[in-house]
Amino acid sequence: MRIIRLKEVTHLTGLARSTVYKYLAEGKFPKSVSLGHRSIGFLESEIQEWIMARIKERDMAG
Structure with a gap:
């Protein structure tokens, strides 16, 4: 299990930070994980699943 930061999430998904x-x-994206005061991350596996979906x-x- 690997936690990735927002910068890598935006790189992997092609989404802007504001869109994430x-x-x-809106509940349309994997939930973030609190890493401390004003710091979040995401489970890489959940981001990959979101992309595959x-x-x-x-x-x-099509």
């Missing part, structure tokens, strides 16, 4: 926060607020949606639509 928007999706978090987007690919699956694309493939099923």
